[in-house]
Amino acid sequence: MEWPRNPDEAFAIQDELRLKLLDGPVPAEPLTFAGVDVAYGEDRLAAAVVVLGADLSVRETAVAVGEPAFPYVPGLFAFRELPAVLEAFEGLEDKPDVIVCDGQGRAHPRRFGLACHLGVLLDLPTFGVGKTRLVGEADEPGEKRGERTALIDRGEEVGALLRTRDGVKPVYVSAGHRMDLATACALTLRLTPRYRLPETTRAADHTCRAALAQVHRGG
DNA sequence: GCGACAG
DNA sequence: ATCTTGTCGC
Numbered sequence A: 001m002e003w004p005r006n007p008d009e010a011f012a013i014q015d016e017l018r019l020k021l022l023d024g025p026v027p028a029e030p031l032t033f034a035g036v037d038v039a040y041g042e043d044r045l046a047a048a049v050v051v052l053g054a055d056l057s058v059r060e061t062a063v064a065v066g067e068p069a070f071p072y073v074p075g076l077f078a079f080r081e082l083p084a085v086l087e088a089f090e091g092l093e094d095k096p097d098v099i100v101c102d103g104q105g106r107a108h109p110r111r112f113g114l115a116c117h118l119g120v121l122l123d124l125p126t127f128g129v130g131k132t133r134l135v136g137e138a139d140e141p142g143e144k145r146g147e148r149t150a151l152i153d154r155g156e157e158v159g160a161l162l163r164t165r166d167g168v169k170p171v172y173v174s175a176g177h178r179m180d181l182a183t184a185c186a187l188t189l190r191l192t193p194r195y196r197l198p199e200t201t202r203a204a205d206h207t208c209r210a211a212l213a214q215v216h217r218g219g
Numbered sequence B: 001g002c003g004a005c006a007g
Numbered sequence C: 001a002t003c004t005t006g007t008c009g010c
Helices: A007-020 A078-089 A114-122 A181-190 A199-217
Strands: A032-041 A044-053 A058-066 A098-101 A126-130 A148-153 A156-162 A171-175
Touching (some): A044 A199, A148 A171
Parallel strands (some): A032 A098
Antiparallel strands (some): A126 A171
């Protein structure tokens, strides 16, 4: 796979892959959701993919250990952990119906955040749920779970600020590949019956941390 | 020139 | 992301 050696090459790859980004079709009733997350150690990282069923129980898990493939640059975040994430996906028995990313999808300077990038490479429906903002402005949504406001960047609606729990800080939701914002928000709510972040993200977070601790000890 | 800036 | 103690709340 072609890999950028500097930011300019990374920008070019994003511009090229963005042409493959699709708005649909959107999965009507996804039965499985994959959560992706990465944990960092000293010059090492562990990526985890956890697949949940419709009842949000864990169906399958896959991990991969590697090194950061690119320095952290806002807007180029995907290049840092994508190789390890892709390797983890290769360890899955079944392809998930939709992938939930820890970060942004189209709420990105060039409309091609991690969720878009991963979706295009795997050609699977994706969306992003970020804890903090990368681009855009939005009014504060109402205090109730389910309330949301438009995230606007340069006059374009690129995502939403969505309240997943009453009175709790909202999350940044944006569509990735083969996805639309309304569906992404609906699925995010379905994945947050109890906590601020989706169960997919939480499960993947725990799994990649455990995997990192494992190798950090040796083995 | 000075901030902002997913994880 | 990660480095870090105590602390408030269910």
